[in-house]
Amino acid sequence: MIARCRKQLIVLSILLSPLLFPALSWSIVSVGDDIELEGFVRSMNILKTGARPFNDGELTHQRNTAQLEGKYYFLRDSTAFNSFSTGPIEEATFTFLARAAHDSIFDLRDSYAGLNGRGKEEYKVREAFVDFIMPPFSLRLGRQQVVWGETDNFRALDVINPLDRTWHGTRESWEDIRIPLWMARGIWDVGKIGPFEETFLEVIVIPDDFQTNKVFADYPRPWAFRGIGLQEEAANSVLLGDTLADLYDSSVTVIDGTEKETDIRNVQSGFRFKGVWNDVEFSVNYFYGFAQSPGVKIHSAELVGSTFETVIETITPRTNVFGFTANYSEEKYTQSVFRLETTVTKGLPVAIKFGSRDDTNGNGFDTASQSVVMIGIDRPTWIPALNSLRTFFISTQFFWRRWLDYSSFYRGSFYDVQPAVVGGSVVPGRFISVNNDKIDQDEFVFTFSASSNYGRAGLWRPLFVFAYDPRSSGAYNKIQMEYLYSKHLVFKLEQHLYWRESGSDQSPWGLGSYLGEPGIRRNETQFTATFQF
Amino acid sequence: MKNLTVHSSEHPAPFHRLLTSAFVLTAAALLWMPAQVIAEDQSYQALRDWIDNPPAENYATPGKHYTLSDRKAVLEALIPQTAWKYYFFEGMDMEVTETGHYPAPDDWGKKMTPTADYKLDDKGVLVGFTGGGTPYPEISEDDPMAGQKAVWNMLWRPGSNDYNMPMMVWLRSEDGTLDREMEFISVNSQFAHGDHSLVSGYEEVKSKQLFEFRSPRDMAGAKNLTIKYVDHYKENSGWLYMPAQRKPRKVLSSERTGELMGMDMIREDSMGFGGKVYENKFTYLGKRKLLATVNVSDNPEIGGPSNWVPDKARWEVRENHVVLIEPRADNHPYSYRIVFIDVETNWTSWMFAFDKRDDQLFRLNQHFTKYSETFDTEPPSQAPYVKQDFSKSVGHQVFLHLGQTDINAKKPHATITHCFVNKKAFSAARAKQFYSLRNMVSGRR
Structure with a gap:
């Protein structure tokens, strides 16, 4: 225990060392002429407020984070380490980003004891890469994030890095929850070519670093994915015809068919050609990777004596993502920037109703193709009644996702825990888990956000977010106020609201159709204090 | 005046003194206010008036440091009126130096677009100019553009x-x-x-x-x-x-x-x-x-x-x-x-x-x-x-x-x-x- 505390203290001391020099720490800290450090210390507290705000609240997070970012300029003006010439390599830098996080709620809540500390701490060098500039080429080597596409906070082309959704779903800045991967990113700056301007060709290669999206299913962890239905009960039975088998007397064999994290055969790669044609900025993209959310093949599921025996295999098939993006700034009539992103992804794993007509392989697993079209509009907008000095930045997105080779037997992720019913009668104390989450061929979501700033120096920054799925009528609102108290201290208060208009359809977007369900609802009040340097 | 005298004689002395004091204060305020109103006047018209009324010759003396005491005599004529509120203050120090001459780069104007190749269109937009010099080195005050x-x-x-x-x-x-x-x-x-x-x-x-x-x-x-x-x-x-x-x-x-x-x-x-x-x-x-x-x-x-x-x-x-x-x-x-x-x-x-x-x-x-x-x-x-x-x-x-x-x-x-x-x-x-x-x-x- 003492050794562990010492380790934490050492890591925190290293991360916070720039603060030991307060005279230097008012902005980026320069160490000599070539090294710069910056970062922050942050405390984030989340109160889950359920259906009745402030009446049934429970503190679910107390995540304390220290982040240190550094850049070392070791090659400038074609001279490395101020001593030797590097010829055509004009500049090079080394960048790192390290994060230490400790969620002290684990120390406060007895109910988290069963998690055995999973999710309590994190100590990572998240990003570490070297940039080389050798005009017209540039190369970034190392652990990094690469973001493609025009969308905000939706997965279409932004699929190169998987997401860590364990500690707060997708509600945090994606910069903080993308899982950086070891890769090479090379860019050839072409410039003008034919009718195109500002063109470049980008190639990325991820030799062997494959990781899936991370999701927790460990109750009572607040962002554990539990499915719908009875929240206080866990499935303890399985229904095979009219026979109810005890899940506690079961044998589940899981074959890990996902790709191993470090294996050269797991190479992923892609390219992007980007440019401007007649004031229209566009890109053509291709990425050859793996599905980041595994599918499950059911090899067998049967009752052997009184034991329910299943053999399943998790699998992450190869995917091919073809994408096209464009944007256009219409300056005269609408004064808006129009954004477009469209993709076709082949090879996505999907669950298909076990034993159904379309379950041709008899294992409840299929791969499918999916298209996405996103149209977005950004507009700085004057609303003088609300702010006479500054515009509101309004951004809207409309998403249409379509399963191209659709089967009505496709099933989503939402398992429903229900009382077991045998012969028309409820069996007391027995609960089964069923998947009635039929996937719609066409899925839609609309998002809207508006932000501005107030106060003489613009230190108060409100943000309003609204997302709505017209099929399930699930919705989400975020109301946020950030206050830049000083150059060091930033406070942020957020309210997240999940709700639905009507119905019981599940939405694939994680909005109020799921997170607004009674018993699941996780409206949250979040307060964050950040000391930055 | 007569009415005032009669009127005042009908009142006790303290009220008379009050009236007198009010009169004196009002007169003082009336004398003092125009200067303050002008000083604080940050209207468009005030700036136009300031522009239209330059001093005859009373410019600042090079090499001299000017302070708040020089405001009326020198500085008000040389600092636009709408800025007075901010630029004149107790303890201020403006060093005025000789007006310098600052030549442009030696090649300035030598590589520029030929004059015949550019013009102002009817919206006042400079068309055909590609830099390298000053498009209009001489500007006539009566030029509508x-x-x-x-x-x-x-x-x-x-x-x-x-x-x-x-x-x-x-x-x-x-x-x-x-x-x-x-x-x-x-x-x-x-x-x-x-x-x-x-x-x-x-x-x-x-x-x-x-x-x-x-x-x-x-x-x-x-x-x-x-x-x-x-x-x-x-x-x-x-x-x-x-x-x-x-x-x-x-x-x-x-x-x-x-x-x-x-x-x-x-x-x-x-x-x-x-x-x-x-x-x-x-x-x-x-x-x-x-x-x-x-x-x-x-x-x-x-x-x-x-x-x-x-x-x-x-x-x-x-x-x-x-x-x-x-x-x-x-x-x-x-x-x-x-x-x-x-x-x-x-x-x-x-x-x-x-x-x-x-x-x-x-x-x-x-x-x-x-x-x-x-x-x-x-x-x-x-x-x-x-x-x-x-x-x-x-x-x-x-x-x-x-x-x-x-x-x-x-x-x-x-x-x-x-x-x-x-x-x-x-x-x-x-x-x-x-x-x-x-x-x-x-x-x-």
């Missing part, structure tokens, strides 16, 4: 580009409270050089600028690429890279009237006027001598009761073009904008913009400049976070921008900027890549 010509000279002035400019910005309240402090670096290159472009094949580009925030951390790494075109009708192109998004985002360029980042200026206020000529009406109001912080010794000390304005700085009496600019758009926040542009250097000295709601001062900016040939003998301050070799600026024979103060009179609030500028020359290959969309796909993080 004199206002536009003065502005075009300012927009194509020597020294307006080709620099590396670390900056510090302080946002201050009226009581002097420092609300926010920011650091950023602007790097800028002129592409259009008259007979050639910096990068062959990019002849349509006037200039490119890359602007990156350094602090505070919530903004660090945010960068903005702006491309301005030779064709004034073509809207600028802009991209914003936000580290939190890890990708560039196309930004709208035609919205120029909202305050930026909490600062007290709008994009259109840049160098007095940074908007589109065809969106405004122009009137040339003649020339006017005034005090300007031209060829300052250093980034000026900031003083005054609110810490908003230069103090202990070096000023020169300079002759300026006075241009009245009226936005055509009904929803523009300004009714009038008056810009003072130095006749010799074509740099903006002062800008005053008036609120459309009441024609009172809305925003002003005032600029501090330094001539490049003094950078070795009298170098300006280094930025606190980067050291530069200022000798690289010597020989260019241009002015460099050492900063400005922007005051929003309506809030009231001010943004003070210090620029630690140095000339920077890019090779064609480096410029092509540095100012590219490619360079915007990744950033500090």
Whole structure:
């Protein structure tokens, strides 16, 4: 225990060392002429407020984070380490980003004891890469994030890095929850070519670093994915015809068919050609990777004596993502920037109703193709009644996702825990888990956000977010106020609201159709204090 | 009077004394108020009156330090009236030096577009000009397009580009409270050089600028690429890279009237006027001598009761073009904008913009400049976070921008900027890549 505390203290001391020099720490800290450090210390507290705000609240997070970012300029003006010439390599830098996080709620809540500390701490060098500039080429080597596409906070082309959704779903800045991967990113700056301007060709290669999206299913962890239905009960039975088998007397064999994290055969790669044609900025993209959310093949599921025996295999098939993006700034009539992103992804794993007509392989697993079209509009907008000095930045997105080779037997992720019913009668104390989450061929979501700033120096920054799925009528609102108290201290208060208009359809977007369900609802009040340097 | 006497005799003595006191106080107030009303008058009309009433000969004496006691006799005639409220204060110190002569680069005008190849169209837009010199070296006061010509000279002035400019910005309240402090670096290159472009094949580009925030951390790494075109009708192109998004985002360029980042200026206020000529009406109001912080010794000390304005700085009496600019758009926040542009250097000295709601001062900016040939003998301050070799600026024979103060009179609030500028020359290959969309796909993080 003492050794562990010492380790934490050492890591925190290293991360916070720039603060030991307060005279230097008012902005980026320069160490000599070539090294710069910056970062922050942050405390984030989340109160889950359920259906009745402030009446049934429970503190679910107390995540304390220290982040240190550094850049070392070791090659400038074609001279490395101020001593030797590097010829055509004009500049090079080394960048790192390290994060230490400790969620002290684990120390406060007895109910988290069963998690055995999973999710309590994190100590990572998240990003570490070297940039080389050798005009017209540039190369970034190392652990990094690469973001493609025009969308905000939706997965279409932004699929190169998987997401860590364990500690707060997708509600945090994606910069903080993308899982950086070891890769090479090379860019050839072409410039003008034919009718195109500002063109470049980008190639990325991820030799062997494959990781899936991370999701927790460990109750009572607040962002554990539990499915719908009875929240206080866990499935303890399985229904095979009219026979109810005890899940506690079961044998589940899981074959890990996902790709191993470090294996050269797991190479992923892609390219992007980007440019401007007649004031229209566009890109053509291709990425050859793996599905980041595994599918499950059911090899067998049967009752052997009184034991329910299943053999399943998790699998992450190869995917091919073809994408096209464009944007256009219409300056005269609408004064808006129009954004477009469209993709076709082949090879996505999907669950298909076990034993159904379309379950041709008899294992409840299929791969499918999916298209996405996103149209977005950004507009700085004057609303003088609300702010006479500054515009509101309004951004809207409309998403249409379509399963191209659709089967009505496709099933989503939402398992429903229900009382077991045998012969028309409820069996007391027995609960089964069923998947009635039929996937719609066409899925839609609309998002809207508006932000501005107030106060003489613009230190108060409100943000309003609204997302709505017209099929399930699930919705989400975020109301946020950030206050830049000083150059060091930033406070942020957020309210997240999940709700639905009507119905019981599940939405694939994680909005109020799921997170607004009674018993699941996780409206949250979040307060964050950040000391930055 | 008789009535007053009779009336007063009917009242007890204390009330009589009260009346007398009230009379004396009222008379004193009436005598004192006009001066105060004038001093505080920040209306458009007051500035017009000030412009129209220059002093006969009573200009400042070079070599003398002026203080508040010199306000009436000398300074009021040389500082635009709408600025008096901020620039005259107890303890102020204005050093006035000999009016200098600052030649343009030796090759200035020698590579420029032939005069016959460019013109002002009916909207006052300069068409066919590609730089390399001053489009209108001589401006006749009775020229109906004199206002536009003065502005075009300012927009194509020597020294307006080709620099590396670390900056510090302080946002201050009226009581002097420092609300926010920011650091950023602007790097800028002129592409259009008259007979050639910096990068062959990019002849349509006037200039490119890359602007990156350094602090505070919530903004660090945010960068903005702006491309301005030779064709004034073509809207600028802009991209914003936000580290939190890890990708560039196309930004709208035609919205120029909202305050930026909490600062007290709008994009259109840049160098007095940074908007589109065809969106405004122009009137040339003649020339006017005034005090300007031209060829300052250093980034000026900031003083005054609110810490908003230069103090202990070096000023020169300079002759300026006075241009009245009226936005055509009904929803523009300004009714009038008056810009003072130095006749010799074509740099903006002062800008005053008036609120459309009441024609009172809305925003002003005032600029501090330094001539490049003094950078070795009298170098300006280094930025606190980067050291530069200022000798690289010597020989260019241009002015460099050492900063400005922007005051929003309506809030009231001010943004003070210090620029630690140095000339920077890019090779064609480096410029092509540095100012590219490619360079915007990744950033500090």
